[in-house]
Amino acid sequence: MGEKSVQKKKFILETARKVFVEKGFKNVTMKDIVEACEISRGGLYLYFDNTAQIFLEVLKLESEETDDVFSDKITEDATAADILVLFLQEQKEELLRRQNTLTEAVYEYYFENHPTKKDNVLKKQFDSAVKIIEKLIEVGVENGEFYCDDCTETARNIMFVLEGLKICAHTIGVTSEAVDREILHILKNLGVEA
Amino acid sequence: MGEKSVQKKKFILETARKVFVEKGFKNVTMKDIVEACEISRGGLYLYFDNTAQIFLEVLKLESEETDDVFSDKITEDATAADILVLFLQEQKEELLRRQNTLTEAVYEYYFENHPTKKDNVLKKQFDSAVKIIEKLIEVGVENGEFYCDDCTETARNIMFVLEGLKICAHTIGVTSEAVDREILHILKNLGVEA
Amino acid sequence: MGEKSVQKKKFILETARKVFVEKGFKNVTMKDIVEACEISRGGLYLYFDNTAQIFLEVLKLESEETDDVFSDKITEDATAADILVLFLQEQKEELLRRQNTLTEAVYEYYFENHPTKKDNVLKKQFDSAVKIIEKLIEVGVENGEFYCDDCTETARNIMFVLEGLKICAHTIGVTSEAVDREILHILKNLGVEA
Amino acid sequence: MGEKSVQKKKFILETARKVFVEKGFKNVTMKDIVEACEISRGGLYLYFDNTAQIFLEVLKLESEETDDVFSDKITEDATAADILVLFLQEQKEELLRRQNTLTEAVYEYYFENHPTKKDNVLKKQFDSAVKIIEKLIEVGVENGEFYCDDCTETARNIMFVLEGLKICAHTIGVTSEAVDREILHILKNLGVEA
DNA sequence: CATGAATGAGAGTTCATTCAT
DNA sequence: GATGAATGAACTCTCATTCAT
Numbered sequence: 001m002g003e004k005s006v007q008k009k010k011f012i013l014e015t016a017r018k019v020f021v022e023k024g025f026k027n028v029t030m031k032d033i034v035e036a037c038e039i040s041r042g043g044l045y046l047y048f049d050n051t052a053q054i055f056l057e058v059l060k061l062e063s064e065e066t067d068d069v070f071s072d073k074i075t076e077d078a079t080a081a082d083i084l085v086l087f088l089q090e091q092k093e094e095l096l097r098r099q100n101t102l103t104e105a106v107y108e109y110y111f112e113n114h115p116t117k118k119d120n121v122l123k124k125q126f127d128s129a130v131k132i133i134e135k136l137i138e139v140g141v142e143n144g145e146f147y148c149d150d151c152t153e154t155a156r157n158i159m160f161v162l163e164g165l166k167i168c169a170h171t172i173g174v175t176s177e178a179v180d181r182e183i184l185h186i187l188k189n190l191g192v193e194a
Numbered sequence: 195m196g197e198k199s200v201q202k203k204k205f206i207l208e209t210a211r212k213v214f215v216e217k218g219f220k221n222v223t224m225k226d227i228v229e230a231c232e233i234s235r236g237g238l239y240l241y242f243d244n245t246a247q248i249f250l251e252v253l254k255l256e257s258e259e260t261d262d263v264f265s266d267k268i269t270e271d272a273t274a275a276d277i278l279v280l281f282l283q284e285q286k287e288e289l290l291r292r293q294n295t296l297t298e299a300v301y302e303y304y305f306e307n308h309p310t311k312k313d314n315v316l317k318k319q320f321d322s323a324v325k326i327i328e329k330l331i332e333v334g335v336e337n338g339e340f341y342c343d344d345c346t347e348t349a350r351n352i353m354f355v356l357e358g359l360k361i362c363a364h365t366i367g368v369t370s371e372a373v374d375r376e377i378l379h380i381l382k383n384l385g386v387e388a
Numbered sequence: 389m390g391e392k393s394v395q396k397k398k399f400i401l402e403t404a405r406k407v408f409v410e411k412g413f414k415n416v417t418m419k420d421i422v423e424a425c426e427i428s429r430g431g432l433y434l435y436f437d438n439t440a441q442i443f444l445e446v447l448k449l450e451s452e453e454t455d456d457v458f459s460d461k462i463t464e465d466a467t468a469a470d471i472l473v474l475f476l477q478e479q480k481e482e483l484l485r486r487q488n489t490l491t492e493a494v495y496e497y498y499f500e501n502h503p504t505k506k507d508n509v510l511k512k513q514f515d516s517a518v519k520i521i522e523k524l525i526e527v528g529v530e531n532g533e534f535y536c537d538d539c540t541e542t543a544r545n546i547m548f549v550l551e552g553l554k555i556c557a558h559t560i561g562v563t564s565e566a567v568d569r570e571i572l573h574i575l576k577n578l579g580v581e582a
Numbered sequence: 583m584g585e586k587s588v589q590k591k592k593f594i595l596e597t598a599r600k601v602f603v604e605k606g607f608k609n610v611t612m613k614d615i616v617e618a619c620e621i622s623r624g625g626l627y628l629y630f631d632n633t634a635q636i637f638l639e640v641l642k643l644e645s646e647e648t649d650d651v652f653s654d655k656i657t658e659d660a661t662a663a664d665i666l667v668l669f670l671q672e673q674k675e676e677l678l679r680r681q682n683t684l685t686e687a688v689y690e691y692y693f694e695n696h697p698t699k700k701d702n703v704l705k706k707q708f709d710s711a712v713k714i715i716e717k718l719i720e721v722g723v724e725n726g727e728f729y730c731d732d733c734t735e736t737a738r739n740i741m742f743v744l745e746g747l748k749i750c751a752h753t754i755g756v757t758s759e760a761v762d763r764e765i766l767h768i769l770k771n772l773g774v775e776a
Numbered sequence: 777c778a779t780g781a782a783t784g785a786g787a788g789t790t791c792a793t794t795c796a797t
Numbered sequence: 798g799a800t801g802a803a804t805g806a807a808c809t810c811t812c813a814t815t816c817a818t
Contacts, residue, residue, distance in 0.1 A: 628780090
């Protein structure tokens with residue numbers, strides 16, 4: 001595949017991303033993507049066979065790009081508590097945003113294409129987030145910022161809370177205050193005074 | 195609508211439930227339900243206009259029936275901790291079951307039919323679950339079984355963890371051990387020794 | 389068929405008339421009539437087999453009742469010109485009314501169920517109208533009110549003009565003034581000063 | 583849309599025309615046209631959205647083509663009376679033809695899609711026909727061929743008679759002699775000896 | 777590579793008509 | 798007679814997918 005094709009493929013993925021953000025996964029048809037990209041019907045099939053394939057590649061692109069964002073923050077000079085708060089604030093923003101998010105599409109996709117599979121991007125993201133939080137807590141404990149019995153379990157628990165908030169944000173609705181309360185709860189359990 | 199029609203309507207809802215369990219919400223067509231019920235194409239339209247309507251009625255039936263299950267347990271003679279553990283075990287079973295569950299369909303439905311609306315059944319269930327847990331914790335604190343600063347917040351936090359576990363069970367997968375760890379974490383935070 | 393059945397049949401026809409007035413002929417379904425009559429689906433079939441049959445009976449009822457109206461006017465004491473003008477005014481009103489008229493339904497019906505047939509109610513009405521106008525003109529000529537070479541032909545011509553106005557009223561639209569002009573034209577040709 | 587598409591669109595319109603001629607407007611389904619054209623179900627939707635759209639385009643094509651026929655005749659060298667007679671004969675032929683005519687479909691269409699609207703093709707045709715006849719009469723009067731008080735009104739009256747004959751031809755039936763009688767009547771009123 | 781016309785399967789929906797009660 | 802549930806045919810419309818150019 002030539003350079004030009006690579007460009008086009010990327011263009012399709014970026015455009016398709018917007019479509020998935022807007023309509024979720026199951027509601028998106030090949031036609032939707034064709035129209036959003038303003039390419040020919042047959043043209044799309046030169047690059048992708050179906051929406052699932054496109055979606056997976058969108059996710060891959062997504063994770064490649066967002067990994068960078070994470071590391072940006074972590075290399076900054078700050079206490080563990082600062083970074084954790086920063087991280088939680090970021091999560092809050094994302095889950096309250098609701099628009100411009102692939103969340104619903106991701107869930108829909110993984111409902112249909114059940115786990116166990118090796119290439120479960122979502123699982124990797126979850127696990128690596130747990131790792132990061134865990135590390136952060138460990139550092140915090142060492143610095144005397146946090147109090148924590150079992151850093152791994154606490155990190156995992158935080159992630160489940162965040163996941164719970166996220167799914168609720170997309171189904172029953174979640175207020176900004178509700179998220180704040182959970183963040184405070186998390187910090188309190190780590191022995192941080194508000 | 196006569197007695198017979200009521201029976202048939204219920205039969206359709208029960209059959210449709212199975213279809214939703216199996217295929218989620220968005221993937222289910224009127225035709226799927228027609229075929230599952232082994233009725234005629236036009237016959238279904240005598241009772242329902244579209245899958246969303248059917249789904250909502252399935253949910254209503256569901257919640258009517260599950261309400262009973264809850265109260266059964268609570269009227270038993272047991273300590274607060276016992277009941278809480280029972281509740282959490284039940285949740286565990288349900289979220290590990292993954293089959294025979296409307297969870298995915300419910301999520302899909304509420305992705306498309308966003309919150310804010312008054313008739314958000316899911317929200318009602320969430321809120322009432324929070325209430326129940328809160329009450330339980332309060333009783334437990336009075337009995338000296340639990341230690342807890344803010345019962346309401348803790349109850350809410352528990353529900354978010356459970357929601358997090360549930361969505362993860364349906365996307366990235368969750369092991370029985372992982373659920374147990376979270377249950378233990380919850381109990382530990384309430385000051386209960388394992 | 390008992391007295392009760394006769395009543396019901398008449399009720400159905402009167403109700404169906406309203407439906408045909410509102411929706412024309414081809415757009416009316418058995419279901420429409422069932423719903424308008426608020427009777428059972430099967431019930432309608434006890435009396436009629438299809439919409440065409442109902443429509444024909446509606447027309448028959450119609451013509452029986454309107455015959456009376458005609459004779460009412462004619463028995464009044466008035467000059468031929470007076471009666472003719474009266475007749476033309478009546479026609480004007482009807483064709484401008486456009487609502488509450490079976491006209492479109494009638495046309496639609498006869499498009500589908502082409503002429504030649506003996507029971508062409510429309511033809512009978514046309515012919516009898518020609519007869520009446522002819523008679524009127526003859527009387528008028530005898531009285532010296534009208535001048536006319538060929539009464540039969542003139543009567544026919546008047547009817548064609550009226551038919552032309554009617555169909556135009558239902559397709560391209562016709563103003564009150566346009567109708568007046570035609571009426572004046574007719575009268576002028578009969579030698580009547582405006 | 584390429585040249586080929588233009589050809590196909592025209593082919594569809596020509597084929598659809600036959601269907602409308604045969605079945606009127608309301609009775610024609612997209613399926614009918616699909617089958618007549620021997621194209622695929624979806625194929626038709628590439629070009630048209632519904633039967634009303636197709637019908638309007640059929641009418642447009644029709645009027646474009648028939649305009650030419652008119653002018654052909656008028657450019658010939660002949661007296662006004664000759665041309666008028668020619669015109670009336672043409673009308674006679676058309677209205678007696680009954681087959682191969684869009685008349686019924688046109689009426690049905692305009693029953694449903696009532697006037698007032700600017701794009702009422704039928705009205706344009708009517709008005710332009712009135713203009714032509716009017717002009718013809720004026721010329722005839724100047725030449726001493728015709729006698730006429732009010733050319734505009736007479737032209738309009740002629741058109742209403744023709745419309746009346748046309749609708750009668752499609753409902754109660756009209757004989758060739760009947761049409762001849764009306765033509766003679768028209769000419770006589772213009773002072774032309776048969 | 778790219779296009780977009782074409783196909784045909786399949787979902788939604790509406791009704792005429794029947795029939796057990 | 799009367800009801801209305803049930804059936805199945807018929808239509809509309811949308812897309813995934815192919816293929817000649």
